Amino acid sequence: MFTFTSIVRAALLVGSLLPTVRSATIEVAVGANGLKYDPEFVVAAPGDLVRFTFRSKNHTVSQSTFEAPCVRAPGGFDTGFIPVDPALTDGFPTAELPISSTDPIWVFCNQGTHCSAGGMVFAINPGDQFANFKANAVSAAPPAGSASSAAPSATPSAPASPSASSAPAAPSGTGTTHTVRVGEAGGLTFSPTNVKAAVGDRILFTFASKNHSLTQSSLNSPCSSNGGFDSGFQFVDPGLTSNFPQYEITINSTEAIWAYCAQGQHCANGMVFSVNAADTGDRSFQAFQDRAKATAQGGNGGYGSPNNDGSAASISISFIGGAAALLASALLL
Ligand SMILES: *[C@@H]1O[C@H](CO)[C@@H](O)[C@H](O)[C@H]1NC(C)=O
Ligand SMILES: *[C@@H]1O[C@H](CO)[C@@H](O)[C@H](O)[C@H]1NC(C)=O
Ligand SMILES: *[C@@H]1O[C@H](CO)[C@@H](O)[C@H](O)[C@H]1NC(C)=O
Numbered sequence: 001m002f003t004f005t006s007i008v009r010a011a012l013l014v015g016s017l018l019p020t021v022r023s024a025t026i027e028v029a030v031g032a033n034g035l036k037y038d039p040e041f042v043v044a045a046p047g048d049l050v051r052f053t054f055r056s057k058n059h060t061v062s063q064s065t066f067e068a069p070c071v072r073a074p075g076g077f078d079t080g081f082i083p084v085d086p087a088l089t090d091g092f093p094t095a096e097l098p099i100s101s102t103d104p105i106w107v108f109c110n111q112g113t114h115c116s117a118g119g120m121v122f123a124i125n126p127g128d129q130f131a132n133f134k135a136n137a138v139s140a141a142p143p144a145g146s147a148s149s150a151a152p153s154a155t156p157s158a159p160a161s162p163s164a165s166s167a168p169a170a171p172s173g174t175g176t177t178h179t180v181r182v183g184e185a186g187g188l189t190f191s192p193t194n195v196k197a198a199v200g201d202r203i204l205f206t207f208a209s210k211n212h213s214l215t216q217s218s219l220n221s222p223c224s225s226n227g228g229f230d231s232g233f234q235f236v237d238p239g240l241t242s243n244f245p246q247y248e249i250t251i252n253s254t255e256a257i258w259a260y261c262a263q264g265q266h267c268a269n270g271m272v273f274s275v276n277a278a279d280t281g282d283r284s285f286q287a288f289q290d291r292a293k294a295t296a297q298g299g300n301g302g303y304g305s306p307n308n309d310g311s312a313a314s315i316s317i318s319f320i321g322g323a324a325a326l327l328a329s330a331l332l333l
Contacts, residue, residue, distance in 0.1 A: 023047045028122065031056040031084070035109070035118035041130045042123075044099040050124060054093045058083040060110040061095055061122070066129065069137035070108050070115035071255050072219065074282060080220070081111065099124065106133060110218065112227035116253070175200040175250070180273070183209035183236070188266050190214075190273035194285040197251045197275050207234040207245045214247055214273065215262040219283065222292035223260050223267035233263065251275065258288055267292050 026048055029038040032055035044050055052061050063076030072078060079095045099105075105124040114120040119138045123130050178201060181191045186209045195203055205214050216228030231247035251257075257275035260267040272292045277285040 023049060025049045025051055028052045030054045030061065030082075030109075031059045035114050035120040037107070037109075037120070037122035040122060040134075041126050044102075044124050046100050046102065048099045050097045050099060052079070052095045052097070054082045054084050054095075056084050056086070058111055059114065059120070061097075062108055062110040064106050064108045064115075064121075066104070066106050066133055066136070068255060069106060069121050069133055070110075072110065073106075078110070078220070097124075104129065108137065110226075175202050177202045177204055179203075180205045182207045182214065182234075182261070183212050186210065188261070188269050188271040190261075190271070193272075193289070194274045194277045199251055199253060201251045203249050203251070203275065205231065205247045205249075207231075207236050207247070209236050209238075211235040211263055212266065212271070213262045214249075214259055216257065216259050217272075219256070219258050219288060220291075221295070222258060222272055222288055223262075223295050225262070229259075230262075256283060260292060268295065269293070 024045070026042050026044055028042065028050060030052050032038055032053075037052075042050060058081050060079050060081055062078045063073045064071055065073050077097065082093050082095075084092060097105075102125050104126050106126075107122040107124070108115040109118075109120040111120075115137050117138070119134050121134050121137045123133055126133060176198070178195045178197055180195065180203055182205050183189065184191045190205075197203060211233050213233050214229070214231040215225050216230065217224055218226045229249055234245040234247070236244060249257075254276060256277050258277075259273045259275075261271040263271075270289050270293050272285075272289050274285045274288055277283060277288060281287065
C-alpha cells in the first residue's frame with residue numbers, strides 16, 4: 001500500500017531523470033462553494049499533481065467510472081470521508097494525486113446523495129465528455145418533480161410506517177415487489193441476504209423478531225450509515241403473531257445498494273444486506289459481509305482517516321487503492 005507521499009517522491013525522482021516530465025500542481029477545492037469540486041474538471045499531463053483541498057462538510061474524492069459515475073471503481077483510489085471542522089479557516093485537509101497518463105480519470109463524492117442528486121463529480125482529462133459524465137451521475141436520481149419532496153438531503157428518513165406514503169417515485173406500474181424477512185426465527189439475518197432488483201422494483205422488509213434496523217451504508221463502511229435510507233429500530237413484541245412492522249425501499253438505479261442492522265454488534269456479527277451485489281469478487285455480498293465482520297460497530301473501514309489532532313498544520317490524506325499502486329509502478333518503470 002502506497003501513501004501519496006512516497007508516490008510523489010518517486011515521481012519527483014523519475015521526473016528528474018526524464019526531462020519531458022513536467023510537474024505542475026493543479027489545485028482543486030472540494031466543497032468550497034456547495035456540493036462541487038472547483039474546477040469541475042482539469043487537464044493534466046503525466047508528472048502533474050492534482051491537489052484536492054477539502055473546504056467544508058464531509059466529502060470524499062473517490063474514483064469511479066464513466067459508466068457508473070457514483071460507484072467506486074473496483075480497486076480505484078479513495079480518500080475516504082474527510083470531515084472539515086466548520087471553525088477551520090486555514091490548514092484545510094489535502095490529498096494529492098499524481099498523474100501518470102493522459103487517460104481520463106473519473107471522480108465523485110461518495111457522501112450520501114452528493115453524487116446522484118447533487119451531481120458532485122470531477123474529472124481529469126475528460127475530453128469533451130464531462131457534461132455527459134455529470135448527466136450520467138444525476139440520471140441515477142429520480143426524475144425531478146416526482147411525488148416525494150425531492151430535496152437531496154442526507155438526513156435519515158423518519159421511522160418506518162407501513163409503506164404507502166414513504167414509497168417514492170419509481171416509473172409506475174412496472175415494479176416487482178421483492179420481500180425480505182428481517183430476524184427470521186430470531187436469527188441475526190436478512191433473508192435473503194441479497195436481492196437482484198431492477199429500477200422501479202420495490203423491496204418490502206418485514207421485521208420478524210427482536211429490535212433490528214435496515215440502515216443504508218457503503219461497501220467500504222458496512223457498519224456506518226451513509227446518510228441514505230434508514231428504517232430506524234423496529235421493535236417486535238415477542239408475542240406478536242401478525243401485523244409485523246414493515247419498511248419499503250424503491251430501487252432507483254442498478255447500482256449496488258449496501259445496508260446493515262444498526263443494533264449493537266449485529267453488523268459486526270454479519271447482519272448485512274445488499275441489492276444487486278456482484279456474484280463474486282470484492283463487490284459481492286460475501287466480500288461485504290466479511291468486511292462487516294472485520295469492522296467494529298461504527299468503524300469506517302480505515303480509509304484515509306485524517307488523525308486530526310486539532311493542530312492547524314495541513315493534513316495529508318493517503319489515497320488507498322490499486323490505482324495508486326499502479327500509478328506508482330508505472331512511474332518507476
Ligand atoms: C430498540 O433498540 C434501540 C437501540 O439500541 C433502543 O434505543 C430502543 O430502546 C430499543 N427499543 C425497545 C423497545 O427495546
Ligand atoms: C462523515 O461521513 C461519513 C459517511 O456518511 C460518516 O460515517 C461519518 O460519521 C462522518 N463524519 C463526521 C465527523 O461527521
Ligand atoms: C430512491 O429515491 C427516493 C427519492 O429520492 C429516495 O427517498 C429513496 O431512498 C431512494 N431509494 C434508494 C434505495 O436509495
